[in-house]
Amino acid sequence: MVEEPADNPYVRDPDTSFAPVEELSEGDAREQVRRLREAIEYHDYRYYVANDPIVADRTYDTLFERLEALEDAFDCHDENSPTRRVGGEPLDELETVEHVAPLLSLQSSGDADEIRAFDRRIRDRVADVRYSAEPKFDGFSVEVVYEDGGFDRAVTRGDGREGEDVSANVRTIGSVPLHLPDGAPDFLAVRGEVYMPRSGFQELNERRIERGDDPFANPRNAAAGTVRLLDPETVADRPLDVFFYDVIDTSATLDTQTEAFALLRELGFRVNDETTVVDDVDVVIDYRDRLADARDELEYEIDGIVAKVVDFDAREELGSTARHPRWAFAYKFPARTGETTVERIVVQVGRTGKLTPVALLDPVDVQGVTISRATLHNAAQIRDLGVQNGATVRLERAGDVIPEVVEVVEGGDGDFAMPETCPVCDGHVVQEGEHHYCTNASCPAQLRRSLQHFCSRDAMDVEGVGAEAADQLVEEGLVESLADLYDLDRDELAALDGWGERSADNLLAELEASKTVDLGTFVYALGIRHVGTERARALAAAFSLDDLIDASAEDLRSVEDVGPEVAESVAAYFDEAENVETVERLLEAGVSPERRERDDELDGLxxxxxxxxxxxxxxxxxxxxxxxxxxxxxxxxxxxxxxxxxxxxxxxxxxxxxxxxxxxxxxxxxxxxxxxxx
Missing domain, CATH: 3.40.50.10190 (BRCT domain)
Known part of the structure; x- marks a missing residue:
């Protein structure tokens, strides 16, 4: 248990009415920085590790903001300051670092006979055997090293001998200590498992699905992918946590795994409460069976348990093979198959504006593949199957590939209804048969596709905006609406990866040339659903742009080849305020759609x-x-x-x-x- 800092005014009921930064001397500012860092680190421990905060979130935010302001004003930044948890500059690459000691893999099996055989091999060589029984976390293993009480580095397991330096990313995880308390060993290397809590995983996938991105397959993949990102700010925005479970090396003297856990807890590391010590292999088996029954109730994923010989001298005697220690065994759970729980139903918006309900599932193994989501196609399928949030469902992999909900085994807690507005942009949603569509062409989920279409040769004919360029313009925030194309800045374009001044100049010239355009081509370029080139020309022949914007579905049906579905789609497009605003901004930017008069040079041909x-x-x-x-x-x-x-x-x-x-x-x-x- 980490002791509360003594005589620190920012720990209990802190006074947050700070004097203006510019009134502080440098000495006073640096002392306040020291106390703020000490207090905030303690508050992090109480919140992330002890799960017992002693200040309100708003108070914590005020202390944190004050620390940021002082570090900026007096240029006293530190890599191990709590402010580094919000991320830092993007990395060019992850460097390779050698481990303090090899991080070996474990012998493993799901067969009780195998762990009994392991126990017999241990007892043939060691008397009075006790085991540390621990959950086997299904996350991402890291080595974290501290020197002189401060966080020094974090390294992925890699090949066991060396791994990638992920210090900037692991530093953002709130439960990772940045400083150890007074009296900590001068040198300490620990091993932990970075994971993504179930609730955080589901929320992250929900956000990804709603904006049209592919979801993560399971929490382990999400954690592993996040830890290895090159942008620490993105890592800081994702819900990662960590459990520490081994002392790899230290200047302190430790004789048992029990002492190692006690040291970890004393220094403020997060240790799992399910860990226990047993002296019989049958108790290890019972422990595994108990956790297998409880695994669905835990906030973290586990795929088995680990039994380790407690005594370190016995471990030394038993030794290791080239691949794994002889003193530890992973007793794994049987694979989940077939049935799982629908955590929640969310709605994904596709590149065409189509809204598709998706079931986010408690990850389950189906034919050797971990499934965490299943497409429900449309509201009719949900209604026919009776799928609800919290329902237990049976899955199949259609054609051995696509996960599909085939049956509700047990009902959930409420009916699902398709939203009336887009979950991404709040745009109006229209229903066509059993399908629903967002009508806002500038919806972020549709924008990349809309941008490509708008610039295509049959539309505005702006060369240079293919799939890759469209992705860049949207991801960098340069284009949030089609009209933003005509406000692009030359210097910002030239600074994009793979561009340069010549590419920027070429695109701006293409955009300028596109401003004079036939009205039919312009209508087609807007990307209105069901309106191809021929229908766009027919609409342009029948209506001016102003009249087209104001036309009702009934007015539109007077045009040849415009049936009810097309008329409703066009009317819905111009009923969306954001779409009309986009058209108006395009006109203000100089785009000039003209109705070209027909002549009779080829009349009758x-x-x-x-x-x-x-x-x-x-x-x-x-x-x-x-x-x-x-x-x-x-x-x-x-x-x-x-x-x-x-x-x-x-x-x-x-x-x-x-x-x-x-x-x-x-x-x-x-x-x-x-x-x-x-």
Missing amino acids: TVVFTGSVPGYTRSELTELLETHGASVTSSVSGATDYLVVGENPGTRKRERADEEGVETLDPEAFEARILSRL
Whole structure:
């Protein structure tokens, strides 16, 4: 148990009415920094380890903010200051570090006969055997080293001999001591298991799903992936915790595992309360069976128990193989199969705006794969199956790949309803059949896809904004709406990874050139669901932009090839205030959609295309010909004047043209006979 700091004014009922920073002398400021660090570290211990805070969250925040202000004002930063828990500068890479001592793996089995055989081998060589029985955490193992009472480094297990330096990330975990109390050993290396609590894992996955990211498969993967990130600020924002369970090396004298645990607790390390000492292998087996029954109630994942010989001299006598110590054994749980609990149902927003309900599950093994989520497709499936939060369900892997809820074994605690507004952006949600869609094109879950579509060749034709560039612009916060494209800053673009001044200049020039655009192309570029190039041209022919924005679904249905579903989709798009604001901002930025008047140069001419014409997209050719009075159709008939046969053509249209006696033109003849007239 860590002792409370004596005579520290920021521990009990602290006075937070601080004098202005600029009124402090440097000496007074540094003394206040020392006391604040000491107090905040103690408050961290009470909150994260002892689970018994003694100040309110707001008071803690005030102390923390004061410490940050003083460190900045007087340039007295320290790597082991509590302020470093919020993260630091991104890392270029994780360096490799050798361990203090090898971190070996354990012998393991789920067979009771195997642990009995282990016990017999121990007793053949050691008298009076006792075991430390401990949970086997399903997390991410790290070595943490302290020198002269301060946090020095944290290293992943790696290959057991050396691992990656993850000090900047482990330092952000609240339950990891940054300073040890007075009297601590001069040197101490400990081993712990970083994990993600079940509740934090579910909340993290919920946030990822709602914004369209792939969820983590299980808490272990989430913890391992987080610890190895190169951005400590991201790590600090994720719910990591740690249990410490071994003293690897120390300048102190320890004789047993019991003494090691006592030292860890005394120094403020978080040690699991389920740890116990037993003197019989049958009690070890009973311990494992008890934890197997209780594992679903724990806030952390375990996949078995570990039995370790308590006495360190006996361990020395037993020794190790090249791979594992002879004095420890992991007695694992049987794999979970088939049935699990629905922790909660959340809604994922896809790149097209489609809302899909997803069941977040208590992770379960199904045919050797850990499953933590299952798509529920739509509200109808949820209703038909009777899936609810808290329900026990049976899973199958459809085609041995996709997890699927096939049956509710036991009901939960409430009906599920699809949201009326988007869980990501609060945009309006419309229902089409059994499916639901967010109508806000600037919804973050849809924005990458909307950005690519807007800049595509058949839309605004802005070269240089493919999938990778769209991801960068959104992830860096440079584009939060389609209209932000026309406010991009040259220097910010040039600073993006893989860009530079030339790339920035090229994109800005492309954007400037795109401002003059046909209204039909502009409507298509907005990415309204069910509105392709032909429907966009038809809408532009029937309405001005202002009239289109104000049109009702009934008005829209007067346009040829605009049925009820399309009309409702267009009306819903312009009913969304964010979409109208985006259009208005695009116009303010200089985008000028024009309704191009048709002339009669090609009036009465009907053309069909098969294959591609070099230098043009099909949409560009269609728009060009129809602007001059021609009709472009998708099938050959007796009314067709020409079939243009480009590169990689199909055979059916050519066969039909032969049957109907329709003249065919290759790209050169098409250019000479038709395009040259325009």
